[in-house]
Amino acid sequence: MKIQVSPLNLGYFECFASETRLRMIELLDRKPMNIKELAAELSVSSAIVTKHVQKLEEAGIVGTESLTGLRGRQKLCRLLPDAVTLQFRTPDPQVGRQSSISIPVGQYSEFQVKPTCGLASESAIIGYFDDPRYFSDPDHVKAKHIWFAGGYVEYRIPNYLVGNQSVRSITLSLELCSEAPGFNENWPSDITFSFNGVEIGTWTCPGDFGSKPGAFTPKWWKFGTQHGLLKTISVRADGTYLDGVRLSGMTVDGLGIKYGEDIRFRIASHENAEHPGGVSLFGKHFGNYDQEIEIDLHY
CATH class of the missing domain: 1.10.10.10 (Winged helix-like DNA-binding domain superfamily/Winged helix DNA-binding domain)
Known part of the structure; x- marks a missing residue:
């Protein structure tokens, strides 16, 4: 926040x-x-x-x-919040346009996942637990909670560039945590983020949270994981920041964003990571924050 x-x-x-x-x-x-x-x-x-x-x-x-x-x-x-970031500086007045986009967590465009895995809407499980085939089910767009022990999901962000405009910064917030069987609050996971195939950094989530009910998690959900942590990622001209702390030196100019091409955003848990602890994602009506993947693009 x-x-x-x-x-x-x-x-x-x-x-x-x-x-x-x-x-x-x-x-x-x-x-x-x-x-x-x-x-x-x-x-x-x-x-x-x-x-x-x-x-x-x-x-x-x-x-x-x-x-x-x-x-x-x-x-x-x-x-509700785990942390807040105070923004002292006002947005750069030279950034002429801002596009705000909300992408449901179930509206991924590409995936490769391995069990434990699954999807849930706000009212029911989609398909069956631990069967990656259901990530292709047409109902996956209704998912408000998805989880996988390894692999990735990728989203397409609309690119509204026109003429000679360029993206000055991308800010993205989402609720997520590790993925353990059931839940385990001491289950670190190295979660890697990338845009257009360019890795911008890795965050180690401390665990998979299930000991306290999620503020918005439906009452029918009795399957372990309850909520995640809200994280804010910003890719700017001077580097990439996670909750205001420098994550890497990758700048927005290095992401290869081009006119007429969607921006691809990937969330991954690599098998060869030091902590291959999976990913759980939360959208509206699940977790502690009633939101989807929220994105601000400044042109």
Whole structure:
């Protein structure tokens, strides 16, 4: 998640101007808690906790759901983002155009995967577990969660260049993690990203997360992995960055982006990697972030 430092986002920054709200974030980092439990830990009233939760919820920091408890309905709260990046500089005014594209995780154009693997829509499993043939099923475009122990999936990003325009930067965000049988939160995986066949860098995901329910994962899903981590990748004129930290020296000019040709984006887990731990991807209605693969191209 990237937040522009601006008065327009003052409500977001105000969330961190309260010791009570900071303590709530610390508590929810340990486990989801309901209003009454938070009130008891903080030694304040449930009414005060409710007001703080509302502010955190409006900012997208905390997610809530209403559940049936022993004494009626209760509001369960959970922490949503794993990290945020503060953007201090405003976008370059010389970048004349921005194209924002949302690509569903199931709308890949090419794949090569090996078990454990599978696909799920927001309402059902697509095909059968551990059968790569179902990655070719026409319903794969409906997938909101896909996973594979090795191999890759590749997406085609529309290229709207005209005339003598050139791409100045590509920023992409997605939710993903490793892929272990069932789940294993200590299961590192070297996940490699590439554009147009050019590798831009490898990120080692620490695990496959299933001990806490995903904020948006459907209740019917009882098969291990629940959510991933939200990662932001930026390829710019000065290199490639992951969550604002330099990942490699690959620049946008080195990606071979040409007029009239789609941009190919690949996510891979190589068998010869130091940590060949697979990939799990999450789209809308799955995981902790209600989004698909979100892409911004600056021309």
